[in-house]
Amino acid sequence: MISSNLIKTLSINAFALLFLLFSTNCSDSPVQSIEQESAALQQEGLELQESRNHRGTQPAVSINHGNSAHARATESIVDIAAGNPDFSILVQAVVFAGLDGVLDGRRQLTVFAPTNAAFQALLSNLNLTAGELLSPGNEDLVRSILLYHVAPGKRFAKTIAKPNTRVNTLQNEFLFVYFDNSDVMIGNDTNGYATIVATDIFASNGIIHVVDKVLLQPSFGN
Numbered sequence: 001m002i003s004s005n006l007i008k009t010l011s012i013n014a015f016a017l018l019f020l021l022f023s024t025n026c027s028d029s030p031v032q033s034i035e036q037e038s039a040a041l042q043q044e045g046l047e048l049q050e051s052r053n054h055r056g057t058q059p060a061v062s063i064n065h066g067n068s069a070h071a072r073a074t075e076s077i078v079d080i081a082a083g084n085p086d087f088s089i090l091v092q093a094v095v096f097a098g099l100d101g102v103l104d105g106r107r108q109l110t111v112f113a114p115t116n117a118a119f120q121a122l123l124s125n126l127n128l129t130a131g132e133l134l135s136p137g138n139e140d141l142v143r144s145i146l147l148y149h150v151a152p153g154k155r156f157a158k159t160i161a162k163p164n165t166r167v168n169t170l171q172n173e174f175l176f177v178y179f180d181n182s183d184v185m186i187g188n189d190t191n192g193y194a195t196i197v198a199t200d201i202f203a204s205n206g207i208i209h210v211v212d213k214v215l216l217q218p219s220f221g222n
Helices: 004-056 067-072 077-082 085-096 116-126 139-147
Strands: 109-114 150-152 166-168 174-180 183-188 192-203 206-211
Touching: 077 085, 077 109, 077 192, 077 206, 085 109, 085 116, 085 139, 109 116, 109 192, 150 166
Parallel strands: 109 206
Antiparallel strands: 109 150, 166 174, 174 183, 183 192, 192 206
């Protein structure tokens, strides 16, 4: 007969073997699940980072030069210039010359707008202050200068930035375009050229292009 001690020993060993087998089978699944979940989270993190990096290479604002951008323009040329402190001398000159009604109406126009720095350079060359230039008696002179910066109709940048382009103005004198490396220059051979530094600013009554120099017509001073 089998002794009670042997039966007890066999029972203990069998129980231990069953426990070991059960523990091994149960532990495989959680470990595998954890590893799979960790890999999935890591992949998701990589994809998210890649998405963020990709978005970072894109421009924050897309400039639309089409009809939808024009449809959103509710301010006139004068309104836009008056709302930008860098055009304060230009606005003073426009009002002084009595052209605010022309640039604030419904007629579609293209304006090559000089900045304050451009006007200050002109005043320095003429040895004048803004007050002296915009003094009674100079209305016709200032008006002729300003009208040389205004072309009839809407002239988008893509229609101007072409070789051998010339733009007729309300002063009935032409502006001429040429390229200096990557810069688009506009003006004339007699009194020089300005660089077009910003383009296609849409207004309700036309378009503004920004220039870094006051343009003097070929007949200026004659």
